[in-house]
Amino acid sequence: MLAGAVAPPRRLTRSNVENGAVTGENTRRSSARPSIRAGLVKRAFIERSVHDVTLVYAAPVSDTMSWFWIGLAIVLPFAVGLAIAWPFWRKPSRDPVGTVLGAFVVVASGVALVGREFIHVQRLTNHCLAAETVWRFFPEPFTRFFIYIAIAMAQVFVLFMIGWGIENRIRSRAFAAEWRQR
Numbered sequence: 001m002l003a004g005a006v007a008p009p010r011r012l013t014r015s016n017v018e019n020g021a022v023t024g025e026n027t028r029r030s031s032a033r034p035s036i037r038a039g040l041v042k043r044a045f046i047e048r049s050v051h052d053v054t055l056v057y058a059a060p061v062s063d064t065m066s067w068f069w070i071g072l073a074i075v076l077p078f079a080v081g082l083a084i085a086w087p088f089w090r091k092p093s094r095d096p097v098g099t100v101l102g103a104f105v106v107v108a109s110g111v112a113l114v115g116r117e118f119i120h121v122q123r124l125t126n127h128c129l130a131a132e133t134v135w136r137f138f139p140e141p142f143t144r145f146f147i148y149i150a151i152a153m154a155q156v157f158v159l160f161m162i163g164w165g166i167e168n169r170i171r172s173r174a175f176a177a178e179w180r181q182r
Helices: 014-019 034-038 067-090 097-131 141-173
Strands: 044-050 053-059 061-064 135-138
Touching: 067 097, 067 141, 097 135, 097 141
Parallel strands: 061 135
Antiparallel strands: 044 053
C-alpha cells in the first residue's frame, strides 16, 4: 500500500462471524460469539452473494409487545378494583370512598405495568448495545407506555360509572316510588 492510503474495510463473511474474528461497525471484537454474550438478544444475519463472496450483514432485530401482559392489564386491575370498591358501594353513604380506592388500585397497577415495560425495554436496549446490533421496537416504547395507561384510565372511567350508578340507585331508594327519577 502507498503511504497515507487507507485500508479497505473488512467484509463480514460467514466464517469470520462464526470464528469471532470480525472487525466491523456492527460486530464484537472478541473471540466469543456475539449472540452468546448478548444473552436475550439473538443475532440475525442476512446473506448476500456478491462476486462469489458471501457477505453476512447483521439484520435489525425487533421486539413486540406481549399479549399476556396486555390481557393481564385489562383483567386483573379492574377485577381487584371492583372487589375493593364493592363493599364500600353497598354502604349508604355520600362519600365515594369505594370508587376512589378502586381507582387507586387500577392506576397503581397501570403505573406498575408501565414500570415493568420500561425495565423490559431498558434490558433489551442494553443487550442490543452489548451485542452491537440494531434493535427495533414495535410499537415504540412511548406507545407501549401509553397503551397501559390508556387501559388504566378506561378502567377508572368504567369504575366511576359503575360506582355512580350504584350510588344513584341507593340514593333513590330513600324516596317514595312516585318521587324517584326514571
